[in-house]
Amino acid sequence: MPRTPNAVDFWRGYALVSIFVNHIPGIYFERFTHRNVSFSDSAELFVFLAGWSLGYLVGGSDAPKSTPRLMLRLGSRAFQIYAAQILISSLAIATLASAAFLLDNPLILEWHNAAAVFLDPALTHIGLVLLTHQLGYFDILPLYVVLMVVAAPLVALIYRFGRPLLVPLSLAIYLAALIVPITVPTWPVPGQWFFNPLAWQVLFVLGFALSRPDGIGDFVQRHINVIRLVALPITALSAAVALFSLFPDPTIFPEPKLLFLNGKTFLTPVRLLQFLALAAVMSVTYVYIARGVPWLVAFLALLGRNSLNVFCVASVLSLLGQIVRYLYSRSFGVDTVIVVVGIALLWLTAWVSEWRQQRASG
Amino acid sequence: MEAATSKRLTTAAGVALIFSAALSLAAWAQATTGQATTGEATSGQAATGQGNTGPGDTDFPPLAKECGEANATTMALPNSARALAKDKKLKILAIGASSASILGGMRDGNPPLLEQLLERTIAGLDVEIVNRGVSGELAGDAAKRLKVEVALNQPDVVLWQVGTNDAFAQVPVEEFQETVGEMVRWLKEHNTDVILVGLHYMKNLAKDAHYQAMRASLQHIANVENVPRIGRYEAMEILSRTLRENGRRDPGEFGSTESAYDCMARYVARVIAVGLFAKPPKKPASH
Numbered sequence: 001m002p003r004t005p006n007a008v009d010f011w012r013g014y015a016l017v018s019i020f021v022n023h024i025p026g027i028y029f030e031r032f033t034h035r036n037v038s039f040s041d042s043a044e045l046f047v048f049l050a051g052w053s054l055g056y057l058v059g060g061s062d063a064p065k066s067t068p069r070l071m072l073r074l075g076s077r078a079f080q081i082y083a084a085q086i087l088i089s090s091l092a093i094a095t096l097a098s099a100a101f102l103l104d105n106p107l108i109l110e111w112h113n114a115a116a117v118f119l120d121p122a123l124t125h126i127g128l129v130l131l132t133h134q135l136g137y138f139d140i141l142p143l144y145v146v147l148m149v150v151a152a153p154l155v156a157l158i159y160r161f162g163r164p165l166l167v168p169l170s171l172a173i174y175l176a177a178l179i180v181p182i183t184v185p186t187w188p189v190p191g192q193w194f195f196n197p198l199a200w201q202v203l204f205v206l207g208f209a210l211s212r213p214d215g216i217g218d219f220v221q222r223h224i225n226v227i228r229l230v231a232l233p234i235t236a237l238s239a240a241v242a243l244f245s246l247f248p249d250p251t252i253f254p255e256p257k258l259l260f261l262n263g264k265t266f267l268t269p270v271r272l273l274q275f276l277a278l279a280a281v282m283s284v285t286y287v288y289i290a291r292g293v294p295w296l297v298a299f300l301a302l303l304g305r306n307s308l309n310v311f312c313v314a315s316v317l318s319l320l321g322q323i324v325r326y327l328y329s330r331s332f333g334v335d336t337v338i339v340v341v342g343i344a345l346l347w348l349t350a351w352v353s354e355w356r357q358q359r360a361s362g
Numbered sequence: 363m364e365a366a367t368s369k370r371l372t373t374a375a376g377v378a379l380i381f382s383a384a385l386s387l388a389a390w391a392q393a394t395t396g397q398a399t400t401g402e403a404t405s406g407q408a409a410t411g412q413g414n415t416g417p418g419d420t421d422f423p424p425l426a427k428e429c430g431e432a433n434a435t436t437m438a439l440p441n442s443a444r445a446l447a448k449d450k451k452l453k454i455l456a457i458g459a460s461s462a463s464i465l466g467g468m469r470d471g472n473p474p475l476l477e478q479l480l481e482r483t484i485a486g487l488d489v490e491i492v493n494r495g496v497s498g499e500l501a502g503d504a505a506k507r508l509k510v511e512v513a514l515n516q517p518d519v520v521l522w523q524v525g526t527n528d529a530f531a532q533v534p535v536e537e538f539q540e541t542v543g544e545m546v547r548w549l550k551e552h553n554t555d556v557i558l559v560g561l562h563y564m565k566n567l568a569k570d571a572h573y574q575a576m577r578a579s580l581q582h583i584a585n586v587e588n589v590p591r592i593g594r595y596e597a598m599e600i601l602s603r604t605l606r607e608n609g610r611r612d613p614g615e616f617g618s619t620e621s622a623y624d625c626m627a628r629y630v631a632r633v634i635a636v637g638l639f640a641k642p643p644k645k646p647a648s649h
């Protein structure tokens with residue numbers, strides 16, 4: 001039996017729908033996603049909840065007691081995510097190539113950083129497999145893979161053998177990445193990872209640490225009401241700044257600038273703090289949403305429980321949505337059909353995934 | 363302005379509906395460069411009208427015969443020229459869609475063709491290209507990121523490839539014009555040269571009204587703000603015709619876009635080289 005709806009699955013489902021919509025640039029419904037009133041967006045929520053889920057995997061009641069078995073379980077999960085990334089990248093490349101042929105428009109071959117795949121296939125395919133070449137809007141899973149391959153085992157080991165070091169060590173790596181700054185290069189097309197893993201690991205680790213009933217997680221749970229009182233004005237102020245583009249000119253900040261800028265690649269402190277404040281404020285709403293709109297909670301939790309499958313389908317559907325929008329001129333009707341059909345297919349993906357799991361478990 | 367205000371208000375209303383409980387609280391200074399008075403110059407005029415030791419007219423990055431003539435407005439790049447005079451270095455920030463299409467082929471791990479061409483043309487010049495292109499990105503998102511990238515990298519010149527994604531995503535023309543115009547003014551105020559690289563060419567887009575309106579809009583911005591624009595559409599149209607006349611494949615056809623990319627890199631190199639040695643604009647006489 002699938003687990004009953006809970007806040008983590010609900011918010012993860014929300015993040016998946018939001019990512020699906022935001023990955024169709026220009027779509028009408030993009031304006032209703034929370035990134036318009038926030039420095040952070042669903043990517044932060046997705047990574048934070050990935051860290052939170054790692055908490056269940058490492059410290060939950062059914063977590064393997066032996067460390068080697070735990071490493072094996074983490075490695076298996078990382079491989080699953082890696083395989084998903086390779087699959088959706090291949091599907092995206094084939095989708096772009098098909099659209100370019102069928103619509104007689106080779107420009108589509110250049111969408112989403114795909115040009116190198118067609119112009120320099122030998123090196124770019126190596127880059128795709130090594131995750132050093134990422135298609136635009138297909139760049140969250142590579143971050144997730146790195147977090148699961150490198151960060152997750154380290155988090156698990158430190159949590160088991162040197163718990164107090166976990167958050168300080170993560171913060172130290174984060175600050176070093178921002179101050180130096182340390183970028184992660186792409187190849188063969190020179191550039192940098194859109195999501196810098198050295199910076200984003202901090203949110204993954206914080207998600208993990210806050211999910212645990214001890215340490216920082218215990219502290220936050222005990223003082224959540226005070227934290228929400230502090231977080232509320234931060235959330236409101238950042239909403240106003242984001243909505244009315246009031247963020248100061250980034251060139252006025254002193255070095256190291258990344259400590260003050262609002263940048264997604266490095267998950268700069270202003271984004272990180274705003275996300276944590278938003279999470280603290282919004283976490284209180286789950287109980288009321290569950291009470292007032294139970295069907296919505298059941299629906300989004302279903303998506304959240306099957307997040308990897310839903311994420312993969314959402315990524316490909318976003319790309320198809322872009323092609324449909326290109327084919328049919330801008331209209332509210334077309335955008336509505338794309339979103340409604342897309343969300344329905346996400347639901348179908350989640351439903352089929354659970355149906356298969358139930359059949360497999362007899 | 364109205365389009366943007368209306369969009370923001372719609373955004374506010376929509377978000378308030380969704381998060382009504384928690385989030386309802388949300389409620390040119392002309393740069394010293396004098397670009398505004400810069401006139402257009404042909405490469406010949408540019409090369410002869412300055413005191414710098416620049417390349418002669420015939421020494422500018424060569425265009426392959428099939429590339430035709432670049433349909434590009436060429437004008438002085440005063441901030442880049444200062445960087446060249448100071449320490450023979452030029453930092454180029456490339457932003458926008460597919461980077462390969464303006465930097466040229468990057469085969470076998472070699473530096474981009476644009477870098478090779480500029481370093482070959484101007485003796486002793488050290489070119490650094492910071493590639494921050496994000497494919498599929500719309501002008502609005504690129505503009506936000508561009509400010510951060512300028513603050514972090516302090517480039518001398520920004521190569522902004524813009525318009526195609528917005529046209530495909532059906533972004534309203536007024537919104538696009540406001541976004542790009544505002545960003546170009548911001549760059550000028552921050553002593554950063556900007557070269558706009560226009561929309562792609564596709565034969566079957568010739569009758570697409572929205573696509574053509576976006577092209578015209580970018581041309582308008584370049585004219586009003588007096589910044590160089592590379593008319594990629596027009597250039598590729600010429601290239602396409604030349605190739606067809608010679609019985610070769612259209613650059614828009616599969617497998618032949620590479621030659622189009624190299625042509626684009628040559629156009630960009632030429633606009634930069636000309637801009638570096640173009641005669642500085644005459645300052646209006648003070649009264």
